[in-house]
């Protein structure tokens with residue numbers, strides 16, 4: 001066998017950075033995070049101010065165009081987005097092809113990817129106007145697809161969007177109305193959703209956004225790139241964590257079992273992790289979790305079934321983990337997914353839709369990054385290298401000699 005060190009020499013000098021812990025893959029002007037201090041800014045505006053004062057579409061405009069809209073610009077943007085909420089009727093055939101109990105995330109990945117087959121009139125990525133139309137279509141249609149995926153999974157007819165409603169109210173309408181019954185969301189439910197969507201809208205180069213950028217770096221169309229982002233979001237270490245939080249709470253079952261699960265989380269031979277705790281970047285309290293914690297308690301007080309043991313369990317787990325040395329030393333605070341899962345549950349959103357909700361909100365961030373990247377003259381195909389660990393060069397042996 002040939003000495004493989006000679007192969008290393010050929011590869012030149014490489015940085016080995018598993019998980020890209022210390023690698024900046026791009027320049028971006030969209031979102032700033034300081035994980036040590038727990039700071040999150042969208043285009044320079046603190047998340048605390050935006051989540052307290054802005055509407056989701058106002059934040060979407062900010063992320064896409066870099067500035068907050070004035071009244072006229074916001075009204076026009078809302079109108080454009082709401083005008084694009086309908087789906088091509090033939091998409092329904094595509095949707096109906098999925099098995100009734102398919103996970104809505106699986107449906108979302110497939111149907112969003114299929115948009116490139118339905119809206120190919122705007123696929124020229126070198127045309128600035130085409131890019132903008134695709135961006136608007138994605139922000140408008142992903143909620144419609146998400147709600148349709150849910151309706152499909154429960155065997156109910158799809159509810160068409162209502163463009164006279166605000167973005168979040170329309171989403172709740174498509175989720176919960178039926179052809180026989182109107183649905184009027186409470187103001188608290190709409191406000192809570194608006195808040196959750198704002199907090200989830202962008203988070204710089206997380207796994208799914210990096211996936212969107214990597215897919216886009218080859219010049220792939222935006223619908224295909226966003227479908228790739230949704231696929232990456234699905235994992236339990238990323239967007240799937242909010243669903244995993246409720247699954248974990250259900251498994252724990254009773255407050256008296258919490259110590260057993262805390263012990264499992266600390267045991268290095270046990271793969272169990274406390275879902276909804278810890279974050280790759282925030283080694284201080286996640287500022288989004290801080291905002292959601294307050295709203296979570298409010299939503300639980302006003303909307304939730306006070307007798308649901310899951311909520312008491314969640315609050316006890318939060319208390320215990322926050323006072324346990326293992327979690328304190330490693331700075332493992334409850335993250336945004338811990339609270340978002342609980343709030344979605346209280347709003348009546350089914351568990352298998354939690355990650356879908358995250359995808360609806362994050363579509364805005366993915367699209368903003370895609371637009372930024374398309375306008376960046378330094379954009380080049382993403383092509384990481386590797387440190388080869390396999391055998392050195394060897395000769396093929398005929399099968400009877402092996």
Ligand code: ACO
Nearest residue numbers: 237238239241265273274275276277278279280330335337
């Ligand atoms: N439960 C128990 N221990 C944990 C947890 C947890 N949830 N998270 C981290 N740790 C421990 C690790 O075992 C490790 O301990 P050690 O130093 O004794 O070996 C230490 O804390 C550091 O953990 P890392 O794995 O190095 O942290 P990393 O930054 O790679 O992981 C992650 C971050 C994936 C979020 C992790 O904390 C985790 O798995 N959390 C649960 C899943 C979750 O909630 N994901 C949502 C993230 S937020 C989002 O996507 C919006």
